[in-house]
Amino acid sequence: MRIRLHLSTQATHIPWDQLLRPGRGLIYRLLRETAPELGARLHESTRPMPAGHGAPVFPKARRVPRRYAAGGPGHLELGSPIPGLAESWHQALTRTDTLDWGGTALRLHDAELLPPPDFTAGTAEFQTETPVALRRLPSPDRPPTPEGEPVRLPPLPDLLPYEEGFAEALTANLRRKLDTLGLDPDITIDEITPTGPKRAFTVGDGRQTGATANVRLHGAPTALRALWSWGLGRGNAAGFGWIRR
Structure with a gap:
């Protein structure tokens, strides 16, 4: 909603x-x-x-x-x-x-x-109004964080819609969100079209980078309705990845 x-x-x-x-x-x-x-x-x-x-x-x-x-x-x-x-x-x-x-x-x-659209066909096309913020997925060679030990690893680099690995990172992001809500995480991205340049905005004490995009995807209607109400990528509570109505 x-x-x-x-x-x-x-x-x-x-x-x-x-x-x-x-x-x-x-x-x-x-x-x-x-x-x-x-x-x-x-x-x-x-x-x-x-x-x-x-x-x-x-x-x-x-x-x-x-x-x-x-x-x-x-x-x-x-x-x-x-x-x-x-x-x-x-x-x-x-x-x-x-x-x-x-x-x-x-x-x-x-x-x-x-209220969100019904998405009864199980498909959606989301055009973001604000930049989508994502970070590259961890490399298989990246050392895991030992349990119970405070280890600081270098932050993963930002990822833009026209860069390799963006679709995989966005899929992982959306599935994690749906899993958080207890919804069916079986979501598939069909197409990503970059729609804007790289932009950086102030968030807290730092800056977050991203770019707007048009994303076509399919999944359960309840999952699509939840994402429409939430946003795409990271930092939605900070204004990133908001979907145009």
Whole structure:
């Protein structure tokens, strides 16, 4: 399930380093308000956070080179595949007048619940609105981490949609998500088409790299509905891999 927030702002742009960054804080705030015990478990878990969001979009804003244009009416989407969670967030957001989006005031006018498509045919075509973030799968030669011993291995390199190994890494990512939810993880990617350049955004204390893509895949309808509500790749709670409606 998703929520689309109908909003407006008097700002003329949003700083690039604050375009996605505030969304993670919004998700954790909503978890604290509506499901504190679940939020604590998810925060402590090593599994992916089952929630995602996109970037604020202002279709009528005046475009300015090298700036993310804002102004006038717009929208922002967020969601979660966990049953009932988005509905709880929706109730909390209907009592909210303004969002502080990294220093930009977004006036909230309405919050709309968006149920996922049925996907009864077991196929989907997902076009991402924000970059898909992935890391290359570990090499068979990469040493395993000994149990009970704190070992720091070098981070795996980022992987872009036009690079070799992206389909395998994305398949592993999606199957892990579905396994986390207790859903059928038998998902198959049929085609990946890169749709945008390499981009890097501020996340926490660092930066995450990715690129947008169009992904055709097939699997169980329940699995496709869950992914539509969550996103593709890593860092969905930080705004990456959000699927265009």
